[in-house]
Amino acid sequence: MTNLPLVLIVDDEPxxxxxxxxxxxxxxxxxxxxxxxxxxxxxxxSRRPDIIVLDLGLPDMxxxxxxxxxxxxxxxxxxxxxxxxxxxxxxxxxxxxANDYVVKPFAIGELLARIRACLRAVPSGQEIxxxxxxxxxxxxxxxxxxxxxDEALRLTPKEFDLLLLMxxxxxxxxxxxxxxxxxxxxxxxxxxxxxRVFIGQLRQKIEDVPSEPKLILTEPGxxxxxxx
Amino acid sequence: xxxxxxxTAPDARMADQQDRQRAGFPANSGxxxxxxxxxxxxVLFVAAIAMFGTASASWLPATGLxxxxxxxxxxxxxxxxxxxxxxxxAFAFTTYNFLFVEPLYTLRVGSxxxxxxxxxxxxxxxxxxxxxxxxxxxxxxxxxxxxxLDELSRFTAALGxxxxxxxxxxxxxxxxxxxxxxxVVVMQNKDDAMSLAVARPADMQLDDFSLQACExxxxxxxxxxxxxxxxxxxRFGFYPLVVDAVASAVAGxxxxxVDRLRAFEIEQTVKTMIAQASAALGRIQQADKIxxxxxxxxxxxxxxxxxxxxSHDLRTPLATILGSVSSLRQLGPSLPDEARDDLLLxxxxxxxxxxxxxxxxxxxxxxxxxxxxQLDWVDPADVLNSALVRAKLAHATRIYAIEAGQAVxxxxxxxxxxxxxxFNLLDNAAKFSPSDSSVTITLRQATDTLxxxxxNQGPGIPSNQQAHVFDPLFRGSDTAVKGTGLGLAIVRxxxxxxxxxxxxxxxxxxxxxxxxxxxxxFQNGAAT
Numbered sequence: 001m002t003n004l005p006l007v008l009i010v011d012d013e014p015x016x017x018x019x020x021x022x023x024x025x026x027x028x029x030x031x032x033x034x035x036x037x038x039x040x041x042x043x044x045x046s047r048r049p050d051i052i053v054l055d056l057g058l059p060d061m062x063x064x065x066x067x068x069x070x071x072x073x074x075x076x077x078x079x080x081x082x083x084x085x086x087x088x089x090x091x092x093x094x095x096x097x098a099n100d101y102v103v104k105p106f107a108i109g110e111l112l113a114r115i116r117a118c119l120r121a122v123p124s125g126q127e128i129x130x131x132x133x134x135x136x137x138x139x140x141x142x143x144x145x146x147x148x149x150d151e152a153l154r155l156t157p158k159e160f161d162l163l164l165l166m167x168x169x170x171x172x173x174x175x176x177x178x179x180x181x182x183x184x185x186x187x188x189x190x191x192x193x194x195x196r197v198f199i200g201q202l203r204q205k206i207e208d209v210p211s212e213p214k215l216i217l218t219e220p221g222x223x224x225x226x227x228x
Numbered sequence: 229x230x231x232x233x234x235x236t237a238p239d240a241r242m243a244d245q246q247d248r249q250r251a252g253f254p255a256n257s258g259x260x261x262x263x264x265x266x267x268x269x270x271v272l273f274v275a276a277i278a279m280f281g282t283a284s285a286s287w288l289p290a291t292g293l294x295x296x297x298x299x300x301x302x303x304x305x306x307x308x309x310x311x312x313x314x315x316x317x318a319f320a321f322t323t324y325n326f327l328f329v330e331p332l333y334t335l336r337v338g339s340x341x342x343x344x345x346x347x348x349x350x351x352x353x354x355x356x357x358x359x360x361x362x363x364x365x366x367x368x369x370x371x372x373x374x375x376x377l378d379e380l381s382r383f384t385a386a387l388g389x390x391x392x393x394x395x396x397x398x399x400x401x402x403x404x405x406x407x408x409x410x411x412v413v414v415m416q417n418k419d420d421a422m423s424l425a426v427a428r429p430a431d432m433q434l435d436d437f438s439l440q441a442c443e444x445x446x447x448x449x450x451x452x453x454x455x456x457x458x459x460x461x462x463r464f465g466f467y468p469l470v471v472d473a474v475a476s477a478v479a480g481x482x483x484x485x486v487d488r489l490r491a492f493e494i495e496q497t498v499k500t501m502i503a504q505a506s507a508a509l510g511r512i513q514q515a516d517k518i519x520x521x522x523x524x525x526x527x528x529x530x531x532x533x534x535x536x537x538x539s540h541d542l543r544t545p546l547a548t549i550l551g552s553v554s555s556l557r558q559l560g561p562s563l564p565d566e567a568r569d570d571l572l573l574x575x576x577x578x579x580x581x582x583x584x585x586x587x588x589x590x591x592x593x594x595x596x597x598x599x600x601x602q603l604d605w606v607d608p609a610d611v612l613n614s615a616l617v618r619a620k621l622a623h624a625t626r627i628y629a630i631e632a633g634q635a636v637x638x639x640x641x642x643x644x645x646x647x648x649x650x651f652n653l654l655d656n657a658a659k660f661s662p663s664d665s666s667v668t669i670t671l672r673q674a675t676d677t678l679x680x681x682x683x684n685q686g687p688g689i690p691s692n693q694q695a696h697v698f699d700p701l702f703r704g705s706d707t708a709v710k711g712t713g714l715g716l717a718i719v720r721x722x723x724x725x726x727x728x729x730x731x732x733x734x735x736x737x738x739x740x741x742x743x744x745x746x747x748x749x750f751q752n753g754a755a756t
Contacts, residue, residue: 015548018574022567023555057540083543105547107554 004030005119008049010040010066011081012059020053023108029115037061044070051118053111054098055081056089064093071097077118079111087221094175094222101173101222117171117228132167134226135215137206139167146206153205158183162198163206166216171228173219199224266308270316273300278323290328294345297324298352305357309364313357317349324349369489376497379406383501387508391515393477397426400479400505407497410482413464415442417477422446425477434480438462442478449475451499454483467502471510479505541585541712545578552578588714591648592700595721601642608636608671608678611643615650616669623658627666636673639750641726646748649722652715653682653744659711660742661686676750677728683743688735697732719746 007029009020017033024031032047034040037058044052052070056063067078080093080101090101099118102111132139138147141164146153155163161183166174176192188194199218203210217225277300281293297320305313325335329342337343383403390396397414404412405428413427413434422442424432434442437460441452445466455461464482468475479502483494552571555563563571609632616628657667661684668683689697696702698720701713716730723730728748735741 013544013548015544015574015578016551019548019552019555019571022563022571023551023559026555026559026562026564026567083539104543105550107558108551109554109558111551112558 004028005050006030006032006047007115008032008034008040008043008047008052010034010037010052010058010063011055012036012057013055016055019108020111023112027112035059037063037066040066041069044074044076049076051077051079051115053079053081053102053115055104056086056093064089064096067093067096067098079114079118081106090222091175091177094173095177099172113171113228120170132164134163134167134170134206137163137167137215139164148206155202155205159198159202159205163202166224166226170226173223173225175223177223179223266304266312267315270300270304270308270312271319273304274316274320274323276300277320278327282327285328293328294324294349297321298349301349301353302356305353306360309361310354310357313353313360314350317353320353321346321349369493372490372493376407376493379403380497380500380504384504387504390508391512393509393512394426396505396508396512397477400501401426401428404479404481404498404501407494407501408481409484411464411480412482413480414469415446415466415478415480417446422478434464435462438464438466438480442466442480445478446475449473454481457485467499469502469506469509471506471513476506476509476513538585538589538712542582545582545585548578549575549582585712588712588718591718592714592721595718595725599645599725601645601725603640603642605638606641606643606646608639608646608680611647612650612669612671612680615647615654618647618651619654619658622655623663625663626658628654629666629668630671631668632671636671636678637750639678639748641748645722645726649719649746650680650682652719653680653746656715657682657684657686657742657744660684673750677747678750679748680746681743682746683736683741685739685741688740688742689732691734694732694734698730716744719744723748 005028007024009017009024009031011017011020011033012035014035017035021031021033032043032049034043037060040052040054040058043049054063054066058066063080067080070076070078075097077100078098080090080098081104082090082093082101083104093101100114102114132141136149137153140146144157144160146155146160146163162179165179165182176195177189180188180191180195184191184194199216200210203213203216207213207215215227217227219225274297277296281288281296301313301316301320304316322335324345325337325342326333329337330339337346383399386399386403387396390399393416397416401412401414411428411432413432414425415422415434416425417423422439424434437455441462441464445452445468449468449470451467452462452465454463454465464480466478466480469477469479481498483491483498486494552575556568556571560568612630612632616630619628620626654667654669661667665685668681670679670681670683672679672681693702698716700717702717703711703713720730723746726748728746730747731745733743733745736743
């Protein structure tokens with residue numbers, strides 16, 4: 001029995017399991033591997049992993065169905081492994097409740113960063129009161145105050161809500177739909193163009209060089225991610 | 229020539245004769261050929277009446293005789309028409325005059341009453357003949373129209389069964405010939421010149437005038453009527469078969485020399501047939517377009533499947549390589565030695581796998597884009613050995629049992645391609661059988677072919693999959709075995725390129741097993 005976070009790797013390629021076993025082991029994680037959806041669900045139920053890394057192309061069941069089943073009972077972070085060209089699949093997985101995705105092939109640093117970001121984010125009431133930070137930007141939710149290098153920025157209420165939402169999930173991708181729903185409400189879920197305009201305005205105010213954003217990064221076709 | 233859409237008859241000419249009669253054409257229907265039978269019959273009628281009159285002169289009243297003759301004239305006119313009626317009238321008058329009018333046995337006319345009788349005979353004959361002729365002409369015309377309609381419907385039915393251009397042309401030629409009784413031809417544009425597609429008679433040659441008229445009809449898409457008899461020009465009328473406002477063929481028709489009414493009818497029927505043939509061509513071309521679109525979609529689908537499959541097969545080794553190498557770089561010091569070694573080994577293995585995929589892809593692409601084999605005299609045993617060396621590298625623990633027959637003579641082939649094909653067969657046999665079972669290879673020579681067989685003790689291939697094992701990207705149900713799905717497709721490609729063949733047999737006994745047999749000619753036809 002260890003106190004190391006347990007990562008459940010679900011991938012039908014033994015070679016992928018093989019290198020992940022070495023690298024995650026060396027990075028301070030406990031590891032469990034599954035080659036198929038059924039095995040993954042069984043291990044999820046018996047071992048209660050702290051995070052799941054899930055390949056969407058499984059031999060016995062669609063990976064998205066696995067997300068759906070896990071989300072019925074648990075909010076355990078799920079990182080999806082997917083191909084670069086499968087935008088629709090990624091969005092569907094994120095909409096189903098996956099927390100993030102990594103495009104195959106990936107360097108190990110990328111996956112480790114995502115795992116850290118997902119394990120760090122703890123959704124709770126208390127943390128929202130604390131001051132949040134993105135780079136040089138400090139956000140004080142209680143006072144509705146945003147400062148950049150100790151200089152107050154003037155944000156509209158929606159811009160503030162948008163920035164706050166992003167800042168609460170550092171390093172994690174947030175889909176267009178998710179952001180629109182949280183900030184503007186379910187009726188505006190499809191207004192992606194609207195969101196682009198607000199992100200543009202926000203970047204004008206918080207980024208050093210708005211045309212080369214370093215704080216709020218674009219995930220083309222998917223959504224946005226706050227850099228860590 | 230009988231088209232295959234229509235009935236087939238052992239003797240085309242005989243069938244043709246029957247067809248023409250069915251279509252309402254008496255053996256001689258043209259006005260150009262007078263028929264003597266009606267005239268002879270008319271004369272016989274009158275002669276019979278005369279004999280009857282002579283025989284019954286004793287009791288028949290004199291006034292009844294002209295009436296009897298009139299009956300003969302009427303009968304002739306009604307049955308045979310105008311001219312036979314007139315002939316009957318003239319003969320009746322002459323006979324009546326000769327036999328029964330004073331002075332007897334002379335042709336002199338004695339009284340005004342006899343002149344009146346003669347005039348009456350002629351007038352009655354002419355009027356009746358004309359009326360009867362007209363009625364008969366109309367009945368004939370109605371019959372002909374019915375026959376034409378009949379033929380048209382038969383033609384339409386024949387067209388319905390056609391699903392290629394040529395049968396349509398054959399049906400058109402056959403049925404138009406039944407209507408016209410003359411030569412018919414269908415011309416098509418080939419390499420910018422009109423050439424004969426279907427003709428009747430089959431050995432027909434068109435003269436220059438006809439060819440020019442045909443080209444005009446094709447180019448302008450409009451009918452070119454035949455030149456009138458006695459003038460220089462085309463004997464055929466040429467009518468384009470227009471599909472989507474473009475002439476796709478031209479029908480050349482000779483019309484029979486008949487009266488204007490019948491000529492008009494025939495022309496109308498023929499034009500209707502040509503229009504129907506055009507519609508049938510349009511339908512066929514549409515079907516061809518749909519078929520072509522379907523094939524294109526299939527090919528696109530295959531390409532998409534290929535890409536999808538490849539992207540998966542290429543990504544997995546790439547993901548392993550990138551993941552392993554980046555782990556080594558980033559986590560290097562914290563990794564235990566065995567882990568580092570294993571990551572390096574994984575990188576090496578996956579790089580090899582990637583390289584094999586790329587090789588397979590390249591070979592497949594080269595086979596598909598007209599690869600020229602480098603033919604030379606090759607020792608088959610040598611090639612088999614080098615394939616075995618490669619196979620043993622790939623499947624280190626596998627036992628390969630070779631059952632070579634007697635010393636095999638040299639084969640004229642491409643050594644590199646042959647080795648590739650053999651390696652793929654060995655690799656395939658090893659992949660799809662338990663790792664502790666052996667793979668058996670035989671090498672046999674027949675008179676002019678060399679046969680390699682590669683046999684494993686795997687579970688075998690279900691019979692419904694055997695037809696597909698050589699298809700690119702086909703993979704059996706055993707998904708645990710990794711591969712591109714190209715190996716056997718490459719074997720077939722190489723076998724075909726080298727003039728040989730590949731076949732599969734499975735299961736070999738109740739325990740399973742699969743045997744692939746590659747046959748190659750000793751002397752390659754491509755080289756000689």
